[in-house]
Amino acid sequence: MTIKPFEKKIWLSSPTMHGEEAKYMMEAYETNWMSTAGQNINEVEAQMASYVGMKYAVGLSCGTSALHLATKLAGEKFYGMPRPMQGTLQGKRVFASDVTFDASVNPVAYEDGEAVFIDTEYDTWNMSPEALEKAFEIYPDTKIVVLAHLYGTPAKMQEIREICKKHGAVIIEDAAESLGARYLLNGEWKETGSLGDYNCISFNGNKIITGSCGGMFLTDSKEDADKVRKWSTQSRENAPWYQHEEIGYNYRMSNVVAGVIRGQIPHLEEHLAQKRAIYERYKEGLKDLPVTMNPYDAERSVPNFWLSCMLINEEAMCRQVRDDQHALYISEAGKSCPTEILETLAKYNAEGRPIWKPMHAQPIYRSHAFITADGIARGISNAYLDTGRSIDAGTDIFNRGLCLPSDNKMTPEEQDVIIEIIKRCFM
Ligand SMILES: Cc1ncc(COP(=O)(O)O)c(C=O)c1O
Numbered sequence: 224m225t226i227k228p229f230e231k232k233i234w235l236s237s238p239t240m241h242g243e244e245a246k247y248m249m250e251a252y253e254t255n256w257m258s259t260a261g262q263n264i265n266e267v268e269a270q271m272a273s274y275v276g277m278k279y280a281v282g283l284s285c286g287t288s289a290l291h292l293a294t295k296l297a298g299e300k301f302y303g304m305p306r307p308m309q310g311t312l313q314g315k316r317v318f319a320s321d322v323t324f325d326a327s328v329n330p331v332a333y334e335d336g337e338a339v340f341i342d343t344e345y346d347t348w349n350m351s352p353e354a355l356e357k358a359f360e361i362y363p364d365t366k367i368v369v370l371a372h373l374y375g376t377p378a379k380m381q382e383i384r385e386i387c388k389k390h391g392a393v394i395i396e397d398a399a400e401s402l403g404a405r406y407l408l409n410g411e412w413k414e415t416g417s418l419g420d421y422n423c424i425s426f427n428g429n430k431i432i433t434g435s436c437g438g439m440f441l442t443d444s445k446e447d448a449d450k451v452r453k454w455s456t457q458s459r460e461n462a463p464w465y466q467h468e469e470i471g472y473n474y475r476m477s478n479v480v481a482g483v484i485r486g487q488i489p490h491l492e493e494h495l496a497q498k499r500a501i502y503e504r505y506k507e508g509l510k511d512l513p514v515t516m517n518p519y520d521a522e523r524s525v526p527n528f529w530l531s532c533m534l535i536n537e538e539a540m541c542r543q544v545r546d547d548q549h550a551l552y553i554s555e556a557g558k559s560c561p562t563e564i565l566e567t568l569a570k571y572n573a574e575g576r577p578i579w580k581p582m583h584a585q586p587i588y589r590s591h592a593f594i595t596a597d598g599i600a601r602g603i604s605n606a607y608l609d610t611g612r613s614i615d616a617g618t619d620i621f622n623r624g625l626c627l628p629s630d631n632k633m634t635p636e637e638q639d640v641i642i643e644i645i646k647r648c649f650m
Pocket residue numbers: 285286287288323324326327371397399400425426427436437438
């Protein structure tokens with residue numbers, strides 16, 4: 224069978240609109256609430272707080288702003304109000320997920336702190352509890368952990384929360400990718416976005432529901448919610464004029480964006496079911512290949528299956544090299560690699576993506592500490608001794624894995640073609 228390129232591009236994960244979004248946006252327009260206040264924001268905050276199971280939600284311009292203010296709150300909790308012209312984390316370390324989007328960890332730098340990257344485990348592709356425990360042994364004074372649930376798969380929260388509790392540390396939960404995913408915590412099912420001390424979600428255009436952009440901070444603390452709302456609207460003090468005692472930001476959600484989100488919320492369950500069906504179809508369709516899907520703990524978690532990913536078995540990898548900008552591979556019968564598959568998908572007008580490149584390997588963060596279950600993973604080889612090879616799970620998953628087209632508008636027939644394209648890469 225000859226495969227023809229898709230006429231309409233198959234996206235990795237694009238916005239899926241339903242109609243109500245336009246109604247609520249128009250409502251903002253017609254009532255002239257074209258602002259960072261209005262009924263759509265109030266509704267979206269109330270509905271999301273209730274869905275996630277938190278008392279308060281603060282609508283923000285994006286997930287990154289939510290993460291920034293969460294990071295700043297955590298910084299002030301432990302280290303107090305910063306000195307003028309300094310971030311709250313000056314000279315402080317923060318433990319952070321390594322395989323994540325850089326928006327999880329950049330706020331640590333905004334606040335003048337140093338992210339220390341914690342290696343990944345193979346069961347969920349998230350922060351390794353063993354590596355985190357090791358990190359506390361090495362840097363016992365650390366008080367803040369930023370944790371992401373990669374591709375919508377919950378991390379091992381039971382273990383991670385217990386480790387943090389033991390060390391008196393708080394968790395900034397980055398649930399940007401995982402809205403709708405659930406986790407069994409102490410025998411009780413909880414939504415991601417309610418599992419940390421400071422919780423953040425994103426409504427970016429590629430997320431499971433979207434406002435075109437937008438983000439949210441979720442908490443049970445009225446004081447924290449009020450503070451985030453204040454900071455997000457330029458930190459105005461109670462005075463007749465613009466009076467400021469702390470640095471402010473223009474981070475509040477727009478009422479127009481909130482209108483889109485308000486129209487999307489009723490479709491969240493539908494999107495979750497579509498994403499799960501896509502994952503299951505890949506799992507079945509790829510089962511005879513030397514690959515596995517992105518894994519999850521079926522007993523303790525229900526992912527939102529935001530992105531379906533695959534990992535090529537080590538023995539089925541053809542040779543592939545990557546520098547900071549390019550990738551090359553040597554094609555080999557019976558084998559393949561992410562570069563070959565991504566390039567082939569692109570040729571057929573379908574969008575996949577490499578696994579998020581680990582933060583410790585990013586040029587901007589290459590000088591930061593990186594901790595695996597064995598300890599500090601920098602400078603561990605020796606020109607004069609064979610010290611063996613340390614396992615860096617994040618880099619391994621980055622090298623062998625890829626994100627598959629996971630758009631919920633992709634039809635089963637289109638997905639069958641994608642599966643066939645992937646199979647041919649291994650021929
Ligand atoms: C893990 C993670 N954290 C944070 C963000 C940032 O969210 P936003 O794009 O809404 O700022 C994203 C995605 O965009 C993400 O995937």
